[in-house]
Amino acid sequence: MKLTGAQIMMQVLKEEGVDTIFGFPGGAVIDIYDELERTDIRHILVRHEQGAVHAADGYARASGKVGVCLVTSGPGATNTVTGIASAYMDSIPVVIISGQVPTHLIGNDAFQEVDIVGITRPCTKHNYLVSQTEDLPGIIKEAFYLARSGRPGPVLVDIPKDVANKNIDFKGTTKVKLKSYNPTYDPNTRQLKKTAKLIENAKRPIIFAGGGVILSKASAELTEFARKTQIPVTTSLMGLGAFPATDPLWLGMIGMHGTYRANMCTGACDLLISIGVRFDDRVTGKTDAFAAQAKIVHIDIDPTSIRKNIPVSIPIVGDCKISLNHLNRLIDNIDLGDISKKREKWFNQIDQWKNTKPLAYIQKDVIKPQYVIDKLYELTEGKAIVTTEVGQNQMWAAQYYHFDQPGHFITSGGLGCMGFGLPAAIGAQVACPDKLVIDIAGDGSIQMNIQEMATAVQYSLPVKIVILNNGYLGMVRQWQELFYKKRYASTLIEHAPDFVKLAEAYGALGLRATRPEEVETVLSEGLSSPKTVIMDFIVEKEESVYPMVPAGAPITEMLLV
Amino acid sequence: MTEEKHIFSMLVDNQPGVLSRVVGLFSGRGFNIESLCVAETMEPLVSRITIVTKANRPVIEQIEKQLNKLINVIKIRDLTGPKSVKREMALICVQARADHKAEILRIVDIFRCKIVDAGMKHYIIEVTGDEGKMKAILNLLKPIGIKKIARTGIMSLFREPN
Numbered sequence: 064m065k066l067t068g069a070q071i072m073m074q075v076l077k078e079e080g081v082d083t084i085f086g087f088p089g090g091a092v093i094d095i096y097d098e099l100e101r102t103d104i105r106h107i108l109v110r111h112e113q114g115a116v117h118a119a120d121g122y123a124r125a126s127g128k129v130g131v132c133l134v135t136s137g138p139g140a141t142n143t144v145t146g147i148a149s150a151y152m153d154s155i156p157v158v159i160i161s162g163q164v165p166t167h168l169i170g171n172d173a174f175q176e177v178d179i180v181g182i183t184r185p186c187t188k189h190n191y192l193v194s195q196t197e198d199l200p201g202i203i204k205e206a207f208y209l210a211r212s213g214r215p216g217p218v219l220v221d222i223p224k225d226v227a228n229k230n231i232d233f234k235g236t237t238k239v240k241l242k243s244y245n246p247t248y249d250p251n252t253r254q255l256k257k258t259a260k261l262i263e264n265a266k267r268p269i270i271f272a273g274g275g276v277i278l279s280k281a282s283a284e285l286t287e288f289a290r291k292t293q294i295p296v297t298t299s300l301m302g303l304g305a306f307p308a309t310d311p312l313w314l315g316m317i318g319m320h321g322t323y324r325a326n327m328c329t330g331a332c333d334l335l336i337s338i339g340v341r342f343d344d345r346v347t348g349k350t351d352a353f354a355a356q357a358k359i360v361h362i363d364i365d366p367t368s369i370r371k372n373i374p375v376s377i378p379i380v381g382d383c384k385i386s387l388n389h390l391n392r393l394i395d396n397i398d399l400g401d402i403s404k405k406r407e408k409w410f411n412q413i414d415q416w417k418n419t420k421p422l423a424y425i426q427k428d429v430i431k432p433q434y435v436i437d438k439l440y441e442l443t444e445g446k447a448i449v450t451t452e453v454g455q456n457q458m459w460a461a462q463y464y465h466f467d468q469p470g471h472f473i474t475s476g477g478l479g480c481m482g483f484g485l486p487a488a489i490g491a492q493v494a495c496p497d498k499l500v501i502d503i504a505g506d507g508s509i510q511m512n513i514q515e516m517a518t519a520v521q522y523s524l525p526v527k528i529v530i531l532n533n534g535y536l537g538m539v540r541q542w543q544e545l546f547y548k549k550r551y552a553s554t555l556i557e558h559a560p561d562f563v564k565l566a567e568a569y570g571a572l573g574l575r576a577t578r579p580e581e582v583e584t585v586l587s588e589g590l591s592s593p594k595t596v597i598m599d600f601i602v603e604k605e606e607s608v609y610p611m612v613p614a615g616a617p618i619t620e621m622l623l624v
Numbered sequence: 625m626t627e628e629k630h631i632f633s634m635l636v637d638n639q640p641g642v643l644s645r646v647v648g649l650f651s652g653r654g655f656n657i658e659s660l661c662v663a664e665t666m667e668p669l670v671s672r673i674t675i676v677t678k679a680n681r682p683v684i685e686q687i688e689k690q691l692n693k694l695i696n697v698i699k700i701r702d703l704t705g706p707k708s709v710k711r712e713m714a715l716i717c718v719q720a721r722a723d724h725k726a727e728i729l730r731i732v733d734i735f736r737c738k739i740v741d742a743g744m745k746h747y748i749i750e751v752t753g754d755e756g757k758m759k760a761i762l763n764l765l766k767p768i769g770i771k772k773i774a775r776t777g778i779m780s781l782f783r784e785p786n
């Protein structure tokens with residue numbers, strides 16, 4: 064059958080199960096759009112290509128599928144870079160299809176030509192420039208395969224206009240075979256047995272789980288593992304929701320803004336079982352002091368994550384789900400004895416840490432940002448999908464909204480990319496139309512991709528935006544307060560739009576709370592509206608996030624309120 | 625931690641951009657490249673890249689893992705140590721004043737090099753050898769006056785069992 068590159072592409076996308084594409088058209092992709100229009104794949108027209116990638120990222124995390132975006136050459140492609148970098152840092156499966164100038168013009172500085180493959184090489188799992196139509200189906204299949212397998216990540220496919228246009232004989236696709244790519248899913252049994260032995264003998268064990276557990280859909284296995292071994296659990300920011308926050312074994316998040324008990328546990332534990340994590344510096348603080356008394360087990364599918372930042376006693380390369388499954392079966396055959404008796408001292412110590420230094424704030428006459436999240440958690444019964452912007456809003460969301468399920472906390476963890484939350488919420492809402500999706504935002508970050516309000520309204524996506532409006536680039540201000548003698552250089556947001564009017568201008572609902580007693584009413588009204596809603600909470604200006612581990616300090620040395 | 629010199633040899637897809645991925649990995653992650661050499665193998669779709677790098681043990685481990693992670697790297701081996709042969713080739717252009725010519729020819733003879741270009745005032749010498757030999761000949765030629773030099777960087781293959 065004779066088909067054009069664009070037509071072949073649609074067939075392959077269907078084959079890969081694509082039902083939604085986030086994108087923005089332009090000259091180099093007109094042909095692809097022309098074909099897309101004739102399929103039943105839903106296209107969401109964003110207002111900026113960065114938004115397209117974040118939306119595809121949010122969609123991927125909420126649905127567990129590969130997110131897809133489509134953009135034009137040149138500026139369309141460069142606009143995706145921040146989104147791609149964020150997805151790369153957080154290992155999110157996204158396929159980015161960019162148009163390119165026709166092959167005969169490549170290298171000529173043609174109109175809207177940019178070497179996007181060169182630009183995104185260090186922030187994609189892999190990328191391709193398709194040089195002939197014959198290669199297109201195979202490359203697209205590979206792109207999806209790479210994006211979702213092993214340690215997932217973004218893959219970019221750059222398609223010159225003539226490659227999309229050319230008619231060729233198409234005989235269908237074949238199975239992807241890559242001789243140089245073979246992720247290790249099955250863990251080494253000997254290493255697992257050693258781990259089981261360590262668990263048997265440990266006096267003060269903890270589990271440290273991360274985004275890898277969510278990506279490999281291993282939450283049930285993790286929960287089973289923790290409960291049967293009675294080992295308390297902390298997670299990284301990316302791991303929130305991998306283990307139920309309402310479980311008595313939950314320690315709270317680890318790291319720079321982790322809970323006192325989670326960080327103290329890390330300092331005191333004699334066994335740290337880390338699963339699907341990469342020991343980011345925001346987690347470890349000073350690496351020499353990190354879990355210094357512990358034997359460290361590290362399970363991860365990416366060998367480069369192991370021993371990159373932290374030396375480990377037992378490295379295990381493997382898929383989190385498969386590894387935990389094996390480990391659970393091994394534990395079944397071990398007599399752990401009277402486990403609650405064995406843990407009594409350790410649990411008492413943890414309780415003491417919990418009771419002396421809980422997460423806390425005092426709500427007086429100005430709205431505390433933490434209070435807004437507390438109420439939000441209460442009113443939504445912890446069931447919402449929460450995306451965040453970056454800064455204090457993100458940390459308070461992580462601390463005060465308690466996640467019981469994976470895929471419900473969607474944040475730019477590795478890149479810490481302001482402007483992520485709104486488009487990611489759009490993507491999550493597209494993936495889960497019946498769920499309540501909330502972007503917890505800062506007044507600074509929300510302005511970075513505010514244009515996506517139009518997207519949300521156009522597609523009747525009822526995302527709820529909760530702005531913790533402190534009038535500052537709050538997280539930077541907090542650092543200036545603590546480490547720069549309160550010299551607030553360029554962190555006061557001296558002029559901001561009226562977010563209520565802005566919401567209305569976009570055709571959304573805008574609400575505002577300026578006093579504590581209005582918080583609940585505004586939340587109730589906003590959350591129950593069928594529309595896209597901005598809720599603007601005027602909060603305490605100079606509130607800070609605590610605990611805080613100063614950058615580079617041991618994580619047991621926290622600044623507290 | 626002490627730094628060690630390692631020689632990595634890898635088979636990669638012979639495609640545009642692959643070298644850039646390898647080199648970009650080194651620059652992006654702050655690894656160092658002492659020498660690099662690349663050429664096609666007997667299989668036209670596959671090239672061999674040999675990289676010499678210097679780093680401490682954990683970083684060497686990272687370098688190998690990170691290279692392995694590149695989709696276009698088919699196979700990678702650490703060829704450090706006596707199990708492999710290592711050679712480098714250099715073209716050395718030396719100043720050849722009349723009173724030095726005999727000395728230069730003597731050195732060429734001792735090191736079994738070849739003169740591949742000769743003029744009134746210069747010789748271009750072709751030399752192959754391991755690191756030690758390279759160092760030795762350069763030491764001897766330096767006082768005479770090296771005008772230009774081009775080196776391939778080290779390439780290496782595992783010895784086959786007898």
Ligand SMILES: Cc1ncc(C[n+]2csc(CCOP(=O)(O)OP(=O)(O)O)c2C)c(N)n1
Pocket residue numbers: 452453454455456457479480481482504505506507508509531533535536537538539
């Ligand atoms: C794109 C981008 N630029 C700059 C930063 C640095 N940064 C981190 S947090 C922050 C402040 C964010 O302000 P706001 O959105 O109001 O959040 P708040 O901390 O006040 O809750 C800034 C500027 C960033 N993370 N991302």
Ligand SMILES: [Mg+2]
Pocket residue numbers: 505506507531532533534535536537
């Ligand atoms: Mg702010």
